[in-house]
Amino acid sequence: MELIDGYDRVATDLRVSLTDRCNLRCQYCMPAEGLDWMPTEETLTDAELIRLIGIGVEILGVRDVRFTGGEPLLRRSLPAIIAATKALPSNPRTAMTSNGLGLKHTAVALAEAGLDRVNISLDTTDPDTFEKITRRNRLHDVIDGLAAAHEAGLTPVKVNAVLLRGINDTEAPDLLRWCLKHGYELRFIEQMPLDAQHGWTREAMVTADETLALLAEHFTLTGLDGRGSAPAEKFLVDGGPHTVGIIGSVTRPFCGDCNRVRLTADGQIRNCLFAREESDLRAALRGGASDDDIARRWAAAMMTKLPGHGIDDPNFLQPTRSMSAIGG
Numbered sequence: 010m011e012l013i014d015g016y017d018r019v020a021t022d023l024r025v026s027l028t029d030r031c032n033l034r035c036q037y038c039m040p041a042e043g044l045d046w047m048p049t050e051e052t053l054t055d056a057e058l059i060r061l062i063g064i065g066v067e068i069l070g071v072r073d074v075r076f077t078g079g080e081p082l083l084r085r086s087l088p089a090i091i092a093a094t095k096a097l098p099s100n101p102r103t104a105m106t107s108n109g110l111g112l113k114h115t116a117v118a119l120a121e122a123g124l125d126r127v128n129i130s131l132d133t134t135d136p137d138t139f140e141k142i143t144r145r146n147r148l149h150d151v152i153d154g155l156a157a158a159h160e161a162g163l164t165p166v167k168v169n170a171v172l173l174r175g176i177n178d179t180e181a182p183d184l185l186r187w188c189l190k191h192g193y194e195l196r197f198i199e200q201m202p203l204d205a206q207h208g209w210t211r212e213a214m215v216t217a218d219e220t221l222a223l224l225a226e227h228f229t230l231t232g233l234d235g236r237g238s239a240p241a242e243k244f245l246v247d248g249g250p251h252t253v254g255i256i257g258s259v260t261r262p263f264c265g266d267c268n269r270v271r272l273t274a275d276g277q278i279r280n281c282l283f284a285r286e287e288s289d290l291r292a293a294l295r296g297g298a299s300d301d302d303i304a305r306r307w308a309a310a311m312m313t314k315l316p317g318h319g320i321d322d323p324n325f326l327q328p329t330r331s332m333s334a335i336g337g
């Protein structure tokens with residue numbers, strides 16, 4: 010069985026949200042007061058989560074498992090979940106998307122558990138701008154977390170940045186310079202309409218074209234071919250060997266090549282970030298369904314995957330769940 014959809018795309022990249030909770034409050038993700046977190050009894054237990062990951066990998070052809078959230082480092086059993094994933098006979102590749110807070114203390118344990126690499130979110134290296142965006146004064150923690158990840162061999166260490174007009178957009182070249190100096194691979198992601206407070210506007214979004222223009226004032230960028238199903242368009246910086254990635258999720262969508270599927274912390278399958286429907290695997294799991302039964306439900310959930318996110322459609326509606334509850 011495989012996770013094929015009605016447009017012949019096959020999902021092999023599973024994004025698992027471990028929690029919807031977070032210790033930052035990034036403006037483009039959630040409001041200052043946070044959100045009503047998911048009740049514990051609705052959240053998958055470690056055993057349930059590991060069983061679903063196992064079904065994805067062993068029955069449905071998943072090859073890559075990425076742990077995300079919310080903030081995945083807030084799940085204390087993270088090393089055990091990683092180890093159980095890595096122990097699956099098919100040995101999937103593992104990665105984590107994290108804000109990096111506390112990673113300084115856990116990077117080695119995560120690497121030993123079998124985590125292959127990390128993407129750390131960092132939008133600026135200026136402490137004031139960091140606090141403005143995340144509403145917390147924790148820049149030093151992220152910087153320490155990045156260094157610890159690099160040292161622990163969770164490489165290539167990638168940095169995810171979202172540019173906000175009038176806040177950190179003009180800092181883009183500085184951020185790239187800083188990442189190059191430390192050996193981190195920077196990728197700029199266009200802001201998407203997935204914030205809980207529904208504040209996204211097209212005008213405020215810094216587009217991929219604008220980002221490239223900002224960078225081109227300071228660096229020579231040479232486009233590389235072969236994006237494949239990877240969302241980032243890569244550019245050599247000043248002749249290489251270092252690169253920078255641009256993820257134009259809105260203006261340069263990669264939906265036609267999408268190979269992703271998402272599992273939320275409460276056991277719902279989402280075939281797209283922007284899906285308006287979910288399939289409830291937790292109910293099946295807790296109702297006593299067999300692995301094959303669950304796999305069939307999961308495979309069926311892929312058939313409603315739409316050809317694209319439809320943000321440009323006048324009838325576009327933002328999904329009910331916001332980014333931190335979906336698992337970005």
Ligand code: SAM
Pocket residue numbers: 031037038077078079080081106107108128129130169170171198199200201202203204332333336337
């Ligand atoms: N808390 C972790 C972190 O920030 O890396 C993992 C979850 S976070 C939702 C995953 C990624 O989504 C982060 O890189 C974050 O910058 C990005 N993100 C959040 N809201 C976004 C939005 N509205 N548009 C684009 N990217 C967004």
Ligand code: SF4
Pocket residue numbers: 031032033034035038039078079080108130333
């Ligand atoms: Fe938390 Fe990540 Fe959302 Fe920022 S982007 S509030 S770190 S979940």
